[in-house]
Amino acid sequence: MKFGVITFPGSNCDQDMIYVLRDLLGNEVVELWHKDHDLHGAEFIVLPGGFSYGDYLRSGAIANYSPIMKEVIEHANNGGYVMGICNGFQILCESKLLPGTLLHNDHQKFLCRNAFIKADNNESIINRSVSTKEVLNIPIAHAEGRFFAPEEMLKEIEANHQVIYRYCNESGEVTKESNPNGSMNNIAGVCNKNRNVFGMMPHPERAADIELGNVDGLKIFESILQTVEA
Amino acid sequence: MDLTANDTKVTVNTAIELGLTSDEFDQIEKILGRTPNFTELSIYSVMWSEHCSYKNSIKWLKTLPKEGPHMLAEAGEENAGLVDIGDGQACAFKIESHNHPSALEPYQGAATGVGGINRDIFTMGARPIAQLNSLRFGDISLDRTKWLLKGVVKGIGNYGNSFGIPVVGGEVFFDKCYNTNPLVNAMSAGIMEADKMISATSYGEGNPVYIVGSSTGKDGIHGAAFASKDISEDSMDDLPAVQVGDPFQEKLLLEASLELAETDCIIGMQDMGAAGITCSTSEMSGKEGFGMTIDLDKVPTRQDGMLPFEILLSESQERMLVVVKKGREAEVEKIFDKWDLNCVQIGEVTKGGILEYYMHGEKVAEVPAESLILGGGAPVYEREYREPEYYRRNLEFKIENVQEPTEYKKIAKYLWNHPNIASKKWVIEQYDSMVGTVNMSTNKPTDAGIVNLKGYNKALAFTVDCNARYVQADPEKGCAIAVSEAARNVVCSGGEPSAITNCLNFGNPYNPEVYWQFVGAIKGMKLACEKFQTPVTGGNVSFYNQSVQNDKDVPVFPTPTIGMMGIVKDKKNITSLAFQNEGDSIYLIGASQNDISSSEYLYSYLGIEESPAPYFNIEEEYQLQKSIKTIIKEKLINSAHDCADGGLFITLLESAMANNLGFEINSDSNFRKDAFLFGEAQSRVVVSLSGDKEAKLQDTLNDLKIPFTKLGKVTSAELRVDGESYGSIKEAKQEFESALESYLN
Numbered sequence: 019m020k021f022g023v024i025t026f027p028g029s030n031c032d033q034d035m036i037y038v039l040r041d042l043l044g045n046e047v048v049e050l051w052h053k054d055h056d057l058h059g060a061e062f063i064v065l066p067g068g069f070s071y072g073d074y075l076r077s078g079a080i081a082n083y084s085p086i087m088k089e090v091i092e093h094a095n096n097g098g099y100v101m102g103i104c105n106g107f108q109i110l111c112e113s114k115l116l117p118g119t120l121l122h123n124d125h126q127k128f129l130c131r132n133a134f135i136k137a138d139n140n141e142s143i144i145n146r147s148v149s150t151k152e153v154l155n156i157p158i159a160h161a162e163g164r165f166f167a168p169e170e171m172l173k174e175i176e177a178n179h180q181v182i183y184r185y186c187n188e189s190g191e192v193t194k195e196s197n198p199n200g201s202m203n204n205i206a207g208v209c210n211k212n213r214n215v216f217g218m219m220p221h222p223e224r225a226a227d228i229e230l231g232n233v234d235g236l237k238i239f240e241s242i243l244q245t246v247e248a
Numbered sequence: 249m250d251l252t253a254n255d256t257k258v259t260v261n262t263a264i265e266l267g268l269t270s271d272e273f274d275q276i277e278k279i280l281g282r283t284p285n286f287t288e289l290s291i292y293s294v295m296w297s298e299h300c301s302y303k304n305s306i307k308w309l310k311t312l313p314k315e316g317p318h319m320l321a322e323a324g325e326e327n328a329g330l331v332d333i334g335d336g337q338a339c340a341f342k343i344e345s346h347n348h349p350s351a352l353e354p355y356q357g358a359a360t361g362v363g364g365i366n367r368d369i370f371t372m373g374a375r376p377i378a379q380l381n382s383l384r385f386g387d388i389s390l391d392r393t394k395w396l397l398k399g400v401v402k403g404i405g406n407y408g409n410s411f412g413i414p415v416v417g418g419e420v421f422f423d424k425c426y427n428t429n430p431l432v433n434a435m436s437a438g439i440m441e442a443d444k445m446i447s448a449t450s451y452g453e454g455n456p457v458y459i460v461g462s463s464t465g466k467d468g469i470h471g472a473a474f475a476s477k478d479i480s481e482d483s484m485d486d487l488p489a490v491q492v493g494d495p496f497q498e499k500l501l502l503e504a505s506l507e508l509a510e511t512d513c514i515i516g517m518q519d520m521g522a523a524g525i526t527c528s529t530s531e532m533s534g535k536e537g538f539g540m541t542i543d544l545d546k547v548p549t550r551q552d553g554m555l556p557f558e559i560l561l562s563e564s565q566e567r568m569l570v571v572v573k574k575g576r577e578a579e580v581e582k583i584f585d586k587w588d589l590n591c592v593q594i595g596e597v598t599k600g601g602i603l604e605y606y607m608h609g610e611k612v613a614e615v616p617a618e619s620l621i622l623g624g625g626a627p628v629y630e631r632e633y634r635e636p637e638y639y640r641r642n643l644e645f646k647i648e649n650v651q652e653p654t655e656y657k658k659i660a661k662y663l664w665n666h667p668n669i670a671s672k673k674w675v676i677e678q679y680d681s682m683v684g685t686v687n688m689s690t691n692k693p694t695d696a697g698i699v700n701l702k703g704y705n706k707a708l709a710f711t712v713d714c715n716a717r718y719v720q721a722d723p724e725k726g727c728a729i730a731v732s733e734a735a736r737n738v739v740c741s742g743g744e745p746s747a748i749t750n751c752l753n754f755g756n757p758y759n760p761e762v763y764w765q766f767v768g769a770i771k772g773m774k775l776a777c778e779k780f781q782t783p784v785t786g787g788n789v790s791f792y793n794q795s796v797q798n799d800k801d802v803p804v805f806p807t808p809t810i811g812m813m814g815i816v817k818d819k820k821n822i823t824s825l826a827f828q829n830e831g832d833s834i835y836l837i838g839a840s841q842n843d844i845s846s847s848e849y850l851y852s853y854l855g856i857e858e859s860p861a862p863y864f865n866i867e868e869e870y871q872l873q874k875s876i877k878t879i880i881k882e883k884l885i886n887s888a889h890d891c892a893d894g895g896l897f898i899t900l901l902e903s904a905m906a907n908n909l910g911f912e913i914n915s916d917s918n919f920r921k922d923a924f925l926f927g928e929a930q931s932r933v934v935v936s937l938s939g940d941k942e943a944k945l946q947d948t949l950n951d952l953k954i955p956f957t958k959l960g961k962v963t964s965a966e967l968r969v970d971g972e973s974y975g976s977i978k979e980a981k982q983e984f985e986s987a988l989e990s991y992l993n
Contacts (some may be wrong), residue, residue: 025585028496030412034685037702067683069410072496128405130680132690157690159409159680224682229700229819231691 022060029069066104078108107217118167124200130159143245156220165201266293294523301626311540316783329785341437345790359407359493367519374438384652386427410495415679416697449516450532465550468563497566513576528569533617542595553874634760645859652836670987695737709743709814716805722861723768731776738814742821750787755803765806824908825889838932849926891932913960
């Protein structure tokens with residue numbers, strides 16, 4: 019499996035993602051530049067976190083017009099895998115590859131801390147091997163992470179099991195108190211109908227190195243790798 | 249050519265309006281052999297301001313130790329000192345203040361402080377890997393304090409988060425002396441291959457000079473001069489002197505600069521901070537005795553019609569001056585083009601050391617570079633100093649005159665709810681502390697922030713420390729304590745102290761009592777830095793931190809913030825401050841004292857504001873740290889936490905809270921219980937260990953002749969002292985973590 023990690027101007031989690039995929043997990047990774055016009059053979063595209071183009075207009079809004087996004091959209095429409103983390107998730111919502119949008123956190127502040135999440139189902143490669151009973155401790159770091167979708171769209175997302183992860187408490191209960199940003203239905207990440215495009219606000223790449231004392235994020239990468247390579 | 253034609257008539261009064269003295273004006277006339285024009289006078293006014301010239305501090309700064317076994321670049325030689333960290337790598341780190349801008353416009357003031365300090369690091373070719381900050385605000389009940397705190401934290405957060413470097417440590421402290429004038433000190437550290445350092449230098453006649461990064465606007469004009477006067481009610485008139493930051497441009501400039509560092513196309517590079525083009529052209533040129541001709545028409549500007557002095561003095565952010573090797577221009581331009589950044593040749597290096605600035609084809613200023621800079625022609629002053637009244641009164645304090653309390657539980661609760669002691673979670677969570685995936689303290693809290701060096705068995709430790717109340721009480725001892733506490737934090741985390749950077753925040757240097765504080769602090773810093781072999785790699789002086797209230801100057805507490813870097817040579821030695829297991833024994837290493845001087849308990853709870861600095865003996869401190877290093881290396885302990893603000897009780901509470909454990913301890917009847925629990929005597933560390941290691945620990949400490957006390961043990965959930973419950977860890981933690989936020993609402 020060849021991964022492609024895109025660097026937009028203002029991306030700042032690109033190297034963290036590359037370190038996990040390449041150095042810790044031993045995958046082939048191509049580094050893609052926002053001005054590129056092809057994906058250099060990458061099969062699984064990752065849009066990393068950061069503040070693409072400064073995010074002065076609206077998170078992800080400008081990145082959506084990058085030359086490489088034309089390729090990403092085509093890749094996704096042909097069934098290729100695409101994953102967006104944090105700002106990457108925001109860009110995928112802007113480009114309509116994913117449903118819904120990400121609004122300012124309900125408390126109006128940037129928030130960086132560990133957050134508990136759990137897989138909502140096992141229907142996508144990103145959560146296939148993660149038990150729905152298991153609570154993962156994954157860092158969040160965002161000011162605009164409140165998932166929002168119009169009522170009908172939200173119903174559809176839920177009905178299709180497109181929610182991949184939800185915020186919960188340490189015991190795995192999905193509660194109002196365990197929702198760090200006011201997301202609808204505690205949604206931490208979603209996928210598209212075809213289950214080949216994923217986005218989530220929490221950063222699994224920040225919980226993948228044993229030296230940092232938390233490897234819960236590896237379970238998410240392993241789920242992807244196991245299913246894809248099987 | 250008549251340089252004074254078409255210009256405002258310059259007199260000594262013009263100079264005084266720009267912040268120069270009449271003597272300095274005479275000196276300028278002597279240097280130039282004529283009266284300067286307004287543009288030239290403006291150049292001198294910023295370059296000779298305290299902010300750029302250190303004219304009132306350099307004499308004493310020179311007494312600080314600069315050399316150490318690991319120093320690659322010494323203080324003042326480059327934008328930031330450089331420490332050898334082994335394996336061909338070096339660490340550049342520096343702390344800087346942005347106090348005055350933050351007092352007027354907290355959001356932009358703090359944001360541009362973060363931007364400026366990071367540029368100091370990456371302009372040397374180092375990639376920033378960690379940030380810290382040290383903040384001081386006034387009485388938290390004031391609306392102004394809340395506004396400043398919220399603005400500063402948002403400013404640091406928004407800039408730093410976007411720029412993408414983790415915040416790994418910091419401090420926040422409140423006292424009414426900072427009501428008008430908050431202190432915002434930002435620190436950044438970066439790593440690089442030691443032989444790839446870019447110097448802030450310029451030489452080679454004919455080499456092209458480039459400006460890169462953002463366009464130049466009217467923001468921050470005379471910012472350096474503004475930073476060199478008292479904050480007063482009229483300060484709002486200086487709002488245009490506050491710069492505006494753009495972290496996105498900074499991120500692009502970082503990546504482009506580091507790509508540039510990989511080439512050998514350039515002679516030197518310097519970021520544009522204080523005094524903008526003026527400062528970078530003169531500092532780079534003055535060092536080597538070369539000059540420059542600069543065509544100000546070529547500088548990309550944000551608006552039309554900017555005057556020469558405005559372009560020269562603009563402190564617009566996210567800009568660098570680059571001197572390129574002739575013939576290599578295309579390679580440099582290609583890099584900046586990739587990152588969509590301005591990269592424009594504005595002049596070239598000349599022989600002879602004269603800076604000539606042109607606009608519309610006419611020469612608008614001509615000054616010798618060397619005459620402008622520190623170590624060159626910039627003035628150096630000796631200031632008089634005088635011991636203030638209050639110092640005598642502090643020494644008269646006697647603990648015997650303070651009645652022993654009975655309400656220990658009430659005091660404990662008061663302290664863990666006090667904004668100076670309560671958790672700074674509300675602040676910290678607004679900073680990205682995990683980007684870069686190097687922060688090893690996220691899931692294993694430590695006294696100093698530990699930064700992973702991926703692929704090596706070593707890590708770096710960083711901390712910022714200064715209890716300004718101690719420095720106010722006794723500048724010399726207080727500042728020695730600040731250095732010692734920083735070293736203690738590094739040692740408790742499993743590291744070896746390497747070097748420090750300092751941010752010296754004081755009042756008006758022309759006030760002899762303020763200058764006495766400054767001199768004392770420098771002496772204390774020297775003493776401690778020599779003892780711990782931590783040279784000063786650089787830093788920044790911020791005077792004029794005071795306000796005129798009721799026609800009286802009220803200086804802030806003297807606040808010499810110490811930023812320390814240490815090396816963890818073996819990651820297995822990283823030691824958490826958190827108790828690990830129920831049943832582990834708890835020891836206090838170091839001697840207890842009958843001392844409550846300058847403690848939060850004495851100052852805030854009892855309201856006694858005049859007392860000396862807490863008990864401190866540098867030799868005892870040194871021996872204590874040596875013993876902590878030994879017991880960590882011998883794997884005897886499971887946690888180590890430095891005993892600091894709030895005393896022993898708060899130290900125990902912090903160690904217990906991290907893993908939701910409790911403790912059960914006994915006090916020592918040889919000491920007053922308030923001093924034992926809440927006194928802030930220095931050179932003490934709380935450790936926990938499993939029972940089977942106790943004998944070995946005791947033997948080791950006895951061999952080292954270090955005093956220790958067995959306090960008790962780690963329990964599951966309760967805080968008990970002398971058999972009495974002080975509540976559950978759950979309640980205490982809930983209050984400790986929410987206290988700060990509740991003050992702000």
